[in-house]
């Protein structure tokens with residue numbers, strides 16, 4: 001790509017497009033309290049996976065931890081915590 005003769009104004013749309021193609025993905029680890037068995041793990045993982053913008057969710061019973069990859073343009077940590085809390089567990093940022 002030749003950029004030498006292009007001004008900032010003409011580069012901007014391209015920068016935005018790249019940004020929207022995946023640069024906004026983020027990963028967060030949450031402490032999840034209240035899980036006691038593999039069914040709990042499945043419930044939490046399923047709930048997190050169903051939150052709009054979440055790309056993947058992994059839940060570890062032994063570590064009482066969830067690792068979530070999500071699109072920061074579509075979800076925020078509060079959405080993830082709220083989803084977990086809504087089914088009877090308690091999540092908090094690690």
Ligand SMILES: [Cu+2]
Nearest residue numbers: 036037039040
């Ligand atoms: Cu359980």
